[in-house]
Amino acid sequence: MAFSTAHTALAALREELAGEVFAPWDPGYDGARAVFDARDGRRPAVIARCADAADVVRAVRFGRELDLRVAVRGGGHGAAGTASADGALMVDLSRLRRVGVDPVAGTARVEGGATTGELDRAALPYGLATTGARAPTTGVAGFVLGGGTGWLDRLFGPAADSLLTVELVTADAARVRASADEHPELFRALHGGGGNFGVVTALTLRLHELPRFSLALLRYPPGRGPEVVRAFREVFRTGPDELGGALLYLAGPPAPAGGPRCAAVLTYAGGADGLRDLAGPLRALPHEAAVAGEVPYTEAQRLLDTPSGLRRHGSAECLTGLPQEAVDAFCAGGEGMPAAAGSRHLLFPQGGAVAAGPRGYPLAWRDAPWTAHPCAVWADPAEDERALRWVRDARAALRPWSTGAVCLNLIGDEGPERVRAGLGAGNVLRLEKVKRRYDPDNVFRCNHNIRPV
Incomplete structure (x- = not known):
């Protein structure tokens, strides 16, 4: 009977x-x-590869009828909760990719399957941008x-700060x-x-003026990591909010002579001379x-983009900061990085508009001045x-200097x-109450899950 109902x-x-609809026995699944x-x-x-919002309604209704968990695929980068998607309904938004820019209002309406690259390309002709992911294939x-x-969060804040x-x-x-006026608790x-x-x-996202943008990339010989990190730290100690970037160790293959190279990326909302x-x-x-x-x-x-089809x-x-001991610990991690294509050990500066932004949102990591992000990418x-x-x-190795917070975009299921x-x-109970109102059965749990209280 259950099989007949499902069929x-x-x-x-x-x-x-x-x-389109794909079951495990279908070509293309x-x-x-x-x-x-x-x-x-x-x-x-x-x-369920949906063509529009009406399709999403139909797909969710189907999932509820069969008591299926619902996983959502937008850009496809997300790593959290992937194992729990076995046996679930996957709502695939990859056909919902339209981006509409209103240059007068300074806004962009972005569909659920659009990528960072598609948003950036739509806003660029108007000299507008908002904080986007550091890879163009990331779903907005x-x-x-x-x-x-x-790259722009020190100037414009985390992307969520521009959400309308x-x-x-x-x-x-x-x-x-x-x-802010309709379902405000859900919006928060x-x-x-x-x-x-x-x-x-x-x-819908607020766009910001970005008429000029400059980029610098410097690569250093093996073994120079600690002094590069200290110089990088000094640049951001005195630099303006228009300045962004990353310090990173880069890997092979084959393993570069002398070990992984340390590199500094600087981005600047302004001219190259500045x-x-x-x-x-x-x-x-x-x-070098x-x-x-x-x-x-x-x-x-x-x-920082890497191709799909690799393991990662x-x-x-x-x-909390970068004292010398933390610098040494970060560099030791970089030196020990596996020599695999695309692997990197990253250090991002925060501060600026990240720290100065609204206090009411559940972004516990915004007060940290630095974020370290080891990321392994390999094929075998x-x-x-x-x-x-x-x-x-x-x-x-960096936990002694951890604030305890973490940006959930940067981690998988931990x-x-x-x-x-x-x-x-302090935000969890409030979020659990919102979850109870809008998803009391925890249908959407193939993610960094918040349980209904």
Whole structure:
């Protein structure tokens, strides 16, 4: 009887959906279920590739009829809760990609499957931008709902600070619009609470003027890491909010002679001459290569991108500061990085508008001046244990200087305590009450989950 009911419901979904439906026995299913991380072998019971918001309503209604958990795929980068998507309904938003820019209002309406690159390219002709992910293939919706830290966050704040409205389908298959005036408690929860409250079909973001943008990249010989980190720290101690960037160790293959290279990336909302002046302490150190110049903002977005189809794992620690012992610990992690294509050990500056932004959102990490982000990327499954161990050890080495918070965009499934650390313990009960109102059965739990209280 249960099989008959499911078969009938699936047949009806295929008939009703303007998009595509994939079951495990369908041609195209394996391609449809593939995600950014090649380690992810999740096998949803059904994949609904929706063509519009009405399709999302139909898909959620189907999932509720069969008592299925609902996983949401936007850009496809998200790592949290992937194992729990086995046997779930996956709502795939990859066809909802339209981005509409209103240059007069200074806003962009972005559909739930659009990527950072698509948003950036739409806003660029108007000299406008908002804080975006550091890779163009990252989905905008998941990035913003998780808080959103990127090259421009010191100037414009985390991406969630620019969120104006959210259109979503809730667990009862209702279409809801949340803003500061409509469903305000839900709107607050969406500033860091992720996909816990529904399927986001579109969001509206405030855009900011960015008429000029410059980029500098300096690479240093092996063994120079500690002095480079100290110079990088000095640049941001005195630098303006227009300055962003990352300090990173880069890996092979093959392993570069002498070990991983340390590199500094600086971004600047201004001209190249100003950036060169600000980069003085880093330019004064012996370096192997350096480039600096005024470029479109989209150029910076490609710097840290890696192709899909590889295996990957990352984590993060938000740091209270960078005393010499923390500098040494970070550099030791970089020196021990596996020599695999795309692996990197990153250090992001925060402060500026990140720290000065609204206090009311569940973004517990915004007061940390630095974030360390070890990220392993590799191809061979035989290297899984080594790569995972390196990320774990690199993070553990920095724990003495951890604030205890974490940006949930930067981690996978690390357990409920890490979710609490990302949201802030003082926010959790309030978020659980919102969850109870909009998803009392925890249908949306294939994520950094908030349970209904």
